[in-house]
Amino acid sequence: MKNAAIIGGTGYGAIELIRLLHSHKHIQLKKIISNSQHGEQISSIYPHLTSFIEEPMEKLEIKSLEKEVDIVFFATPAGISKKLIPQLEQSSLQCIDLSGDLRITSQDQYLEWYGAEAAPQETIDNAVYGLPEIYKEEIKNAKIISNPGCFPTSSLLGLIPAIQHKVIENSPIIIDGKTGISGAGRTPSAMTHFSEVNDNVKAYKVGKHQHIPEIDQYLSGIANESVTSTFTPHLIPMTRGLICTMYGQLKMTISTEEIIDLYKSFYQSEPFVRIRNKGEFPATKDMNGSNYCDIGLHVDERTNQLIIISAIDNLVKGAAGQAIQNVNLMNGWDEEHGLNNVPVYP
Structure with a gap:
């Protein structure tokens, strides 16, 4: 049994971690840390946790963390x-970062897209990008995990088999992304106000979303040459769920049946990626509350394009569930432990 702490304990990602860790037999949640609300019961903010969490949230005491826990989730x-x-880099702690601070390997790129100074280069270099289906062996030996963003998780899982097998051109790749309101976090804003979101679909951060360099960086790493995508996210009036529809120009003659077989072979050992049969495409509700990524594929012979539709729960596979999947791999536990839940439907 290992003890864990969550830093940033009141956001939606943290709440999903609490829910999923409750059924994890190898991890005990020891500390929920919130500098802004320390001393309060988390159930006073989230009443659904009444009777599950008794200890009040704590203030961060970074020097004592190593003595009290083994795993730290940064939500x-x-x-x-x-x-x-x-x-914490020289400590024995396993650190899993759910934010974007360690995803971009170039400090200059981080400054350009996040508008702030990056982490030390040594820390960035020591972090492993936590996309388990692609970087499983690196994750097993990691101490620091940079958990992928929600849109990059969906996009990369959808695109990497086609890029790696040189089925599509490296550019242009079009990614049309749509996410529920929880993807914007719990802090209210004009953009997430009910009257702004209800009965509305809105594009945001057009051409400047911080997930753009993350997607391009890891696709380029797979291709061993530059890959450029055009990614546009949209906010839609639902609580959770995320779907990306992607378009790539085909480099070869291939049928829908053949590309489905390629994807099924690519992900045959991956328990959380499900490839749909011909003519079947995922909807966001199909993964609700689960760690699955469902992918549907279609070859458009008229335009010579591959159409890829990839859907996840943005708070689970796009955040907390993937973080736990990474911890399972880091500790040699069953990759599916604590995550093998049937999606919630309807």
Whole structure:
């Protein structure tokens, strides 16, 4: 049994971690840390946790963490973990960062897209990108995990088999992404106000979303040459769920049946990726509350394009579930442990 702490304990990602860790037989949640609300019961903010969490939230005491826990989940906004993880780098702690602080390997790129100074280069270099279906062996030996963003998880899982097997051109790749409101976090804003979101679909951060360099960076790594995508996210009036429809220009003659077989072979050992049969495509509700990524494929012979539709729960496979999947791999546990839940439907 290992003890865990969650730093940034009141956001939606943290709440999903609490829910999923409750059924994990190898991890005991020892500390929920919130500097802004320490001393309060988390059930006073989230009443559904009444009777599950008795201890009040705590203030961060970074020097005592190693004595009390083995695993630290950073469910913090961007800009926090890049300051904290370097202080823990020489400890025995396993650090899983759910923010974007360690995803971009170039400090200059981080500055350009996040508008702030990056983490120390040594910390960035020591972090492993936690996309288990692609970087499983690296994750097993990691101490620091940079958990992928929600849109990059869906996009990369959908695109990597086609890029690796050179089925589509490296550019242009079009990614049309749609996410529920929880993807914007719990802090209210004009954009997430009910009257702004209800009965509305809105594109945001057009051409400047911080997930763009993350997607391009890891696709380029797979291709061993530059890959460029055009990614546009949209906010839609639902609580959770995320879907990406992607378009790539075909480099070869291939049928829908053949590309489905390629994807099924690519992911045959991956328990959380499900490839749909011909003519079947995922909907966001199909993965609700689960760690699955469902992918549907279609070859458009008229335009010579591959159409890829990839859907996840943005709070589970796009955040907390993937973080736990990574911890399972880091500790040699069953990859599916604590995550093999049937999706919630309807």
